[in-house]
Amino acid sequence: MRPYVYLVAAITIDGRIASRTGYSKLSCPADLRRLHGLRAKADAVLVGAGTVRVDNPRLTVRYVQGKNPMRVVVDGALSLPLDMRVFDGSAPTVVLTTDRAPRDKVKALKERGIQVLEFPGDKVPLNKALEALYSMGVRSVLIEGGGQINWQALSQCLVDELIITITPYAFGAGTSLLEGPGFDDTESAPFRLRLQSAEICECGQEVVLRYKVECKK
Numbered sequence: 001m002r003p004y005v006y007l008v009a010a011i012t013i014d015g016r017i018a019s020r021t022g023y024s025k026l027s028c029p030a031d032l033r034r035l036h037g038l039r040a041k042a043d044a045v046l047v048g049a050g051t052v053r054v055d056n057p058r059l060t061v062r063y064v065q066g067k068n069p070m071r072v073v074v075d076g077a078l079s080l081p082l083d084m085r086v087f088d089g090s091a092p093t094v095v096l097t098t099d100r101a102p103r104d105k106v107k108a109l110k111e112r113g114i115q116v117l118e119f120p121g122d123k124v125p126l127n128k129a130l131e132a133l134y135s136m137g138v139r140s141v142l143i144e145g146g147g148q149i150n151w152q153a154l155s156q157c158l159v160d161e162l163i164i165t166i167t168p169y170a171f172g173a174g175t176s177l178l179e180g181p182g183f184d185d186t187e188s189a190p191f192r193l194r195l196q197s198a199e200i201c202e203c204g205q206e207v208v209l210r211y212k213v214e215c216k217k
């Protein structure tokens with residue numbers, strides 16, 4: 001069993017979640033409130049180490065009333081510095097890592113009250129990670145990027161709903177919504193996207209798309 005999984009992102013019209021320099025502040029105030037509302041409803045929010053390194057996010061709920069979700073960080077080599085905001089103790093935090101994790105770093109994180117789940121091999125299998133979270137009582141997960149994590153989750157059919165805000169910007173280069181080996185054509189993906197709604201954001205220049213993700217298998 002795994003939790004229900006939402007994948008949320010703000011993208012440019014050319015499908016980027018960040019520019020070539022890593023700049024990713026795309027959301028308008030209403031979009032940020034929507035994101036924080038989703039966080040408040042989720043049991044856990046999950047991001048990759050790249051997102052934490054570049055954005056140094058708190059992943060807490062601030063723009064709406066609500067409880068902080070568990071923060072889950074996928075960091076295969078435990079390369080993130082301990083002074084990142086996600087390790088500040090302001091919400092329960094779990095780090096998913098692999099055999100590549102240095103022992104002293106595992107110890108240091110645990111001493112800060114951060115739970116470390118270690119998976120054999122050099123990559124965290126996201127399906128197993130989600131099952132582990134489910135066994136810890138997590139029933140809904142909000143995946144918030146970045147591109148590599150998004151690719152793995154979607155291409156492995158581990159996403160139930162996609163919520164994408166198209167913002168009125170273009171980067172022309174940078175990190176795409178999905179960063180992976182890619183699909184050859186429109187039939188090759190193991191999932192189908194079913195549009196549920198398309199709304200113009202209160203800010204007036206953004207479109208919020210919601211899709212159900214149907215796994216073909």
Ligand SMILES: NC(=O)c1ccc[n+]([C@@H]2O[C@H](COP(=O)([O-])OP(=O)(O)OC[C@H]3O[C@@H](n4cnc5c(N)ncnc54)[C@H](OP(=O)(O)O)[C@@H]3O)[C@@H](O)[C@H]2O)c1
Nearest residue numbers: 009010017018024048049050051076124145146147148149
């Ligand atoms: N606009 C938006 O909505 C939005 C949202 C989130 C992020 N972003 C942007 O996205 C960019 C980051 O995206 P990204 O694709 O570079 O990074 P990412 O997906 O956040 O993280 C990638 C890193 O996470 C680790 N990782 C990923 N999958 C793993 C696995 N299965 N097992 C073990 N480790 C794994 C790897 O670290 P190691 O290489 O150390 O193994 C990998 O380098 C940033 O610029 C951020 O600003 C934008």
